[in-house]
Amino acid sequence: MKRILIVFCLAAVLSSPMASAQDAPSGGVLSLIPKLEGGVLYDTEGETASPGFGNTSFYTLFEGDISPKWSFSLCNHWAAVDPWGSDFSAFAATADLYHFNVPRRGANNAANFLDWAYVTYASGPFRFTAGKQGVYAGGFESDDYDFDVNPFLASTFWGSYTCYQWGVTAECLLTGSTTLGVQLTTSPLNDGICLGLGWTGEYGPFSMKWGILTYDERMQELSSWSAVLSLGNRLTLGPLTLTVDWMNRCGDPFFLGEGFRCSYPAVRGNTVVGSALYTHGSGKWDLGAKAAWNGVSRRSPYGQEDLSAPQTLSAGVWGSWYPLRDSQNLRVQAAAGLTEYTLEGRTGYLFATLGVTWNFEITLW
Numbered sequence: 001m002k003r004i005l006i007v008f009c010l011a012a013v014l015s016s017p018m019a020s021a022q023d024a025p026s027g028g029v030l031s032l033i034p035k036l037e038g039g040v041l042y043d044t045e046g047e048t049a050s051p052g053f054g055n056t057s058f059y060t061l062f063e064g065d066i067s068p069k070w071s072f073s074l075c076n077h078w079a080a081v082d083p084w085g086s087d088f089s090a091f092a093a094t095a096d097l098y099h100f101n102v103p104r105r106g107a108n109n110a111a112n113f114l115d116w117a118y119v120t121y122a123s124g125p126f127r128f129t130a131g132k133q134g135v136y137a138g139g140f141e142s143d144d145y146d147f148d149v150n151p152f153l154a155s156t157f158w159g160s161y162t163c164y165q166w167g168v169t170a171e172c173l174l175t176g177s178t179t180l181g182v183q184l185t186t187s188p189l190n191d192g193i194c195l196g197l198g199w200t201g202e203y204g205p206f207s208m209k210w211g212i213l214t215y216d217e218r219m220q221e222l223s224s225w226s227a228v229l230s231l232g233n234r235l236t237l238g239p240l241t242l243t244v245d246w247m248n249r250c251g252d253p254f255f256l257g258e259g260f261r262c263s264y265p266a267v268r269g270n271t272v273v274g275s276a277l278y279t280h281g282s283g284k285w286d287l288g289a290k291a292a293w294n295g296v297s298r299r300s301p302y303g304q305e306d307l308s309a310p311q312t313l314s315a316g317v318w319g320s321w322y323p324l325r326d327s328q329n330l331r332v333q334a335a336a337g338l339t340e341y342t343l344e345g346r347t348g349y350l351f352a353t354l355g356v357t358w359n360f361e362i363t364l365w
Contacts, residue, residue, distance in 0.1 A: 028064035028364040033147055035059070037355030045347040053081045054353045059147050064365075069122055075115040077146065115146060116164050125173040132166045135185055136196035136211025139232025139245030141273050143209065152339040152351045153316050155292035157247050157271040161228075162188040177202045187215040207234045239281060245273040269295045284322050291315035311343040316351075329359040 037054035057080035063073035118131030134142060141155060142163050151159060167185025174180060183196035194215040201208050209232035229248040234241065248270050275290040294312045316337015322328040334354045341348030 028062070028066075030362045030364055031059075031061040032360045032362070033059040033061060033357065034360075035147055035355060035357045037353055039351060039353030039355075042350040044341075044350060045345075054355060055147075055151055056081045056355075057147065059145075061145070070119065071122070072119045074117045075145070077113055077115060127169075127171045127173070129169040129171075130167075132164055133169065133185075134163050135165050135167075135188065135194065135213060136181070136183055136198035137161060137188075137213050137228050137230045137247065138163055139230045139247065139273065140209055140234055140243050141232075141245050143232075147357060150316075150318065150333075150335050150353070152349075152353070153290045153292070153314055153318070153335065153337060155245075155247075155271050155273045155314070156294035156312060157273075158292075165194065167194075171198075183213075188213075205236050207236070208232060209234075239279050241277040241279070243273075243275045243277075245271075247271040247273075271295070283328065285320060287317070287319050289315075289317045313341045313343060313348075314339040315341075329361065331357045331359075333357070 035055060035057050037056050038052070039054045040049055040051055042049045058078050059076065060078065061073075061075050063071070063075075065071045114132065116132045116134065118129050118133045120127060120129045122128075138158060138161065141149075141158055149158070165185035165188060167183055169181055169183045169185075171179050171181035178201040179199070181196075181198040181200075183194070183198065185194045185196065186192075187194040192215060194213050196211060196213045198211040199208070200210070209230075211230045213228045213230075215226060215228075230245065231247075232243070232245045234243045236242075271292065271294045273290070273292045275288060277286060277288040279286040292314045314337065316335055316339070318333060318335035320331050320333045322331055324330045332355075334352075336352040337350075339349050339351055
């Protein structure tokens with residue numbers, strides 16, 4: 001009941017609110033989004049198969065315009081299931097992103113059930129956003145709604161980095177296709193602050209989503225600043241969309257200079273995500289493929305080498321079908337691939353899932 005009161009109080013206060021990462025609808029729309037999914041996970045090392053409920057969950061999305069200059073967005077994940085049992089810890093961090101009612105090691109479930117809640121004021125070329133929002137990290141992969149992401153095909157960066165933080169953002173539309181922004185938010189890694197700079201743009205078939213975050217590193221008695229650099233690049237060629245995201249965590253290699261250090265064992269290294277999406281002209285189905293490589297540096301600032309930090313790979317394909325006429329609110333999606341494959345140990349998991357997502361929209365004004 002306390003969480004319900006918090007959300008409805010926020011909805012009342014946010015009566016001056018912006019659009020989500022995507023464009024907000026005109027007026028106010030409440031979306032009820034149940035997702036039912038099932039599948040099989042096969043452990044290549046133990047040679048055992050486990051059935052599960054995948055990313056079965058229930059979300060609500062409340063967003064819209066209050067006036068020509070004020071808009072808002074509020075997203076909650078109210079319920080989810082433990083996808084493959086409590087003993088399957090490989091996705092513990094990923095599950096924490098949306099499993100508020102499933103106990104996990106180190107989970108801050110009281111905060112995680114609220115994805116984002118922010119208001120935006122836009123006037124001329126300027127836009128100001130305040131509240132819990134996405135930080136300038138993660139490239140295009142972080143642009144998708146959580147309920148549209150298959151966690152088994154997502155990168156380790158997406159699963160382990162707390163991309164929703166409380167803060168303020170100021171953005172300026174320089175031209176019809178270029179936007180620059182600055183953020184001041186809480187830190188994804190500790191109780192400090194985080195400063196972010198972002199650059200988004202569309203230039204013909206090429207679009208970009210670049211950002212850099214700097215945050216106060218106060219772990220293991222170190223006091224310095226570290227950085228996360230994200231370069232999202234997308235090429236749209238008719239029905240084919242090609243995307244490459246690169247995330248460099250904590251300045252490794254140290255191209256940012258010796259002043260940017262990373263206390264160990266914070267996630268330090270590189271993540272590369274590549275995807276291809278073909279959308280049929282009818283809008284009734286699409287096909288996609290995705291691969292995510294995560295490289296973690298084994299070298300700590302003190303010279304030790306950590307052999308428990310493997311290089312991992314996830315890759316697979318999916319297909320979506322939209323059975324409703326003139327709408328994509330109902331989606332049937334199947335996916336299969338290899339996830340959390342460690343390059344050193346040559347072990348990982350094969351998976352196959354089949355799910356249905358229904359975005360039931362209620363226009364409130």
